[in-house]
Structures are given as C-alpha cells and as structure tokens.
Amino acid sequence: MxxxxxxxxxxxxxxxxxxxxxxxxxxxxxxxxxxxxxxxxxxxxxxxxxxxxxxxxxxxxxxxxxxxxxxxxxxxxxxxxxxxxxxxxxxxxxxxxxxxxxxxxxxxxxxxxxxxxxxxxxxxxxxxxxxxxxxxxxxxxxxxxxxxxxxxxxxxxxxxxxxxxxxxxxxxxxxxxxxxxxxxxxxxxxxxxxxxxxxxxxxxxxxxxxMAQSTDLLIVKFQFLPAIIDTPMVGMIGFDLAGQLTWLNSVASQLLSLSVVPEERPQCSVNDIFEVGFDQLASQVGHGFHAQQLRNGLQVFTTCTLQKQGGPTHLAKHEAPPTVSTPTAMVTDILPHSPSSARPVDMADGYLPASSLKQADADLIRKRLTEFKGNVSQVAKQLQVSRGLIYRRLQELGIDAALYKK
Structure with missing residues (x-):
C-alpha cells in the first residue's frame, strides 16, 4: 500500500x-x-x-x-x-x-x-x-x-x-x-x-x-394487502387455544412493535392486538380473507388456520372451533357496517382501492351482481350470507339489482 x-x-x-x-x-x-x-x-x-x-x-x-x-x-x-x-x-x-x-x-x-x-x-x-x-x-x-x-x-x-x-x-x-x-x-x-x-x-x-413447530395453535397471517399474504412478507402470529400470544414472526414483530423473544415483550392476548376476540378469529378458519383493525390503528387483512399436529386443520362450514364454548356468528355471515368488524374478502378484489369498507362492500356486491346477472340468490350463496342481508345492503347502498339482469 x-x-x-x-x-x-x-x-x-x-x-x-x-x-x-x-x-x-x-x-x-x-x-x-x-x-x-x-x-x-x-x-x-x-x-x-x-x-x-x-x-x-x-x-x-x-x-x-x-x-x-x-x-x-x-x-x-x-x-x-x-x-x-x-x-x-x-x-x-x-x-x-x-x-x-x-x-x-x-x-x-x-x-x-x-x-x-x-x-x-x-x-x-x-x-x-x-x-x-x-x-x-x-x-x-x-x-x-x-x-x-x-x-x-x-x-x-x-x-x-x-x-x-x-x-x-x-x-x-x-x-x-x-x-x-x-x-x-x-x-x-x-x-x-x-x-x-x-x-x-x-x-x-x-x-x-x-408452522412446523406449532401444535394446537390458531395461526393468524396478516398484511396490508391480501395479494402478499402468501409471500415471505406476511406477518404471522401464533395464539394458543386460550387466546394468548405464543409466537410471532419477524414481519409481525415489526408491524406490532413486539419482540420475537417472549421475555422481551409483555404478555399479550388476541384482544391486545386485534379489535376482535379469539372466538371471532377462530370462526374465520377456512373462510378466506377478512378486514381487521389492529389495536395500534393499522387496518390489515387476515386469514386464519388452526394448526394441529401433522398439519393445518380447516374447520368444516358451520362447525364451531373446539375452543368456542358458545355459538358464534360466522364472520362470513356479516358484511360490516364499521371498520372494526371482520369482512370476507375475495382475492379477485386485488388491492381493494375503495376508500372505505362500505364502498368496498358496494364494489364486491356489484361485482357479484354482474357475475350472476342480477340473481340475488346466487350472490348470497356465493358470499355465504342470507338473501335478506343482501337485500338490506342493496337498499342501504342504493343499488338496483334489476339493472344487472340481462
């Protein structure tokens, strides 16, 4: 040198x-x-x-x-x-x-x-x-x-x-x-x-x-956009069947400002992280994506899996989770009226550019009406809700189903 x-x-x-x-x-x-x-x-x-x-x-x-x-x-x-x-x-x-x-x-x-x-x-x-x-x-x-x-x-x-x-x-x-x-x-x-x-x-x-190390845990995946939930950028949390936080991955650690090391974070339950309780999250198992509000103010999309020994378990339709002692309404039976409620999301909706959940509901219903040519029964069946609920939402949103019939 x-x-x-x-x-x-x-x-x-x-x-x-x-x-x-x-x-x-x-x-x-x-x-x-x-x-x-x-x-x-x-x-x-x-x-x-x-x-x-x-x-x-x-x-x-x-x-x-x-x-x-x-x-x-x-x-x-x-x-x-x-x-x-x-x-x-x-x-x-x-x-x-x-x-x-x-x-x-x-x-x-x-x-x-x-x-x-x-x-x-x-x-x-x-x-x-x-x-x-x-x-x-x-x-x-x-x-x-x-x-x-x-x-x-x-x-x-x-x-x-x-x-x-x-x-x-x-x-x-x-x-x-x-x-x-x-x-x-x-x-x-x-x-x-x-x-x-x-x-x-x-x-x-x-x-x-x-995932491989988890047994008898409710696994919640979440992110801002449904399209990236099945990527390495997804946040993941494991809750035990009492609703207590067991682990979280590195992405979730950043989004929630919680350490991955149990000794370096406070004890947390579902209610400390989400605006909904354990029963509502558990009822979403096997029912796709849902909009959720985090306690820190962020709004994300979630999907839930009950991880049993040997792999994930998807609850059959209308089957209550094993830890739910009383019947709870399925999340797929609800189209929310407030941001804190959970709403099923179709991946075909992509990034959901709507400015509010109400508008997102309207977009989703219009899309299904177009797909099924104004047949409200088919729309309700596809969304797994009652026809009465669809009719109420149509009235609230000012949507005329007859305009979609061809």
Missing part, C-alpha cells in the same frame, strides 16, 4: 484494518460497529489476520448431531433451496444454512470453476463461527442475532478477503436464534442487493419452521 491515495472502498477498509491492528487507530466511519466489534473479539481471541484458515469440518458425530437437532429447520431449507438456487441463477453466488452456532448444515452446489474458497468452506459440518474463521457474516449473526454483511477486506483474515457475504437470522417459536441463512460471492462483488434476497428467503424459511 505505497500509493498515498486510496480510491476504492476496499482499499480504504484494508488501510483502516491495517492501522487498527498495527497502530491501534480505530476505524471510525470506515466499517460498521458490528464489524469493528467482531474485529475486536477476534483480536482479543489472539487471532492474527495472517493466520491460515483450514475450514476443517467439525467431527462426524457433531455434524450428525447438528443435522438431527435441526431436522425441522433443515426440511424448511430443503423446501426453499430449489427456488433460492433458481433466484441466484448465474450470479456466481452460493447459499448456505448454518445452525445457531455457525455449523453448516445445508448448501447450494458450488458450480463455478474459478471458486477456490467456497467449495472448501461450504461443506456440511464446517464451523463458520468467529472462533474458527474470524469475521464473517454468519459468524456475526451467530454472535449478535442480527443481519450482517461482510465484504472483501472487512473480513478479519487476509485469506478470505476475496469473499463477499450477507447473512440473516432465522428464529424458532421460542424467539431464539435457530439458524442462519447466508449468500456468498467469491472474487466478484454483488451486483444486486443481497440483503433483500437473503432477508426474504430467511423469512420464508422462518415461516415454514414456525
């Missing part, structure tokens, strides 16, 4: 690292605090940046134990791995899954001949924690539980300074770190935002894990 001018970020980071290790000058403003703290831990652990990294796998027995202990997590990874591999395409990237300690338990194939580190480092059983390989994205996540990126010279060891890696945490139903998803590139900086990609797929794996 005889050149007095350091133009690229990698050159500036390399210089800052050299000055920190050799002269004790803090790399303020050059690297993130997470990377600096990792450097400090490695330095205190008597690591040297010139040390050779062997990437030796842990013992066979420990590898087998890691796979056995994380069987459900690994199955969730296997479900997402084909799509993740296709998404990365020819981007010269590899994806890996580690357990909470950084031991690798899953990897996409390394298929680029010019890669020298990835084929060795991305093997089942290799320990990627700070104690073994210094500063890496998976190592930081294993230590802090927070997303991390480590690019090029930000790595502690010179031997891996050609690597670029971004990792995100995956939590279990106890809110604990269950695993780490990482995307790495060797020798070539990312030409896309890896944090967005790894964040989405980590969320998808986390959602699969949470």
């Amino acid at each position: 005889n050149n007095p001018f350091f133009v690229t970020r990698q050159e500036r980071v390399a210089l800052a690292r050299q000055r920190y290790f050799e002269e004790g000058i803090l790399p303020t403003g050059v690297v993130s605090d997470a990377i600096f703290q990792s450097w400090t831990r490695c330095h205190r652990g008597h690591h040297k940046s010139q040390d050779r990294i062997e990437f030796q796998p842990v013992s066979i027995s420990r590898s087998q134990l890691a796979l056995q202990k994380n069987r459900v997590l690994h199955e969730a990874w296997l479900s997402e791995m084909p799509a993740l591999g296709n998404a990365l395409g020819s981007a010269h990237c590899s994806a890996i899954l580690t357990d909470a300690t950084g031991v690798l338990i899953g990897a996409t194939p390394a298929n680029h001949m010019e890669q020298r580190i990835i084929p060795i480092a991305h093997r089942i059983g290799v320990n990627l924690s700070e104690a073994y390989v210094g500063t890496t994205a998976p190592g930081i996540v294993a230590r802090t539980g927070k997303p991390a990126s480590v690019w090029g010279a930000e790595h502690f060891n010179d031997a891996v300074s050609t690597m670029y890696c971004t990792a995100a945490p995956i939590h279990n139903i106890q809110g604990q770190l269950a695993g780490i998803l990482d995307i790495s590139s060797e020798g070539i900086p990312f030409k896309f935002d890896p944090s967005s990609v790894v964040g989405l797929y980590a969320a998808s794996i986390e959602n699969r894990l949470l």
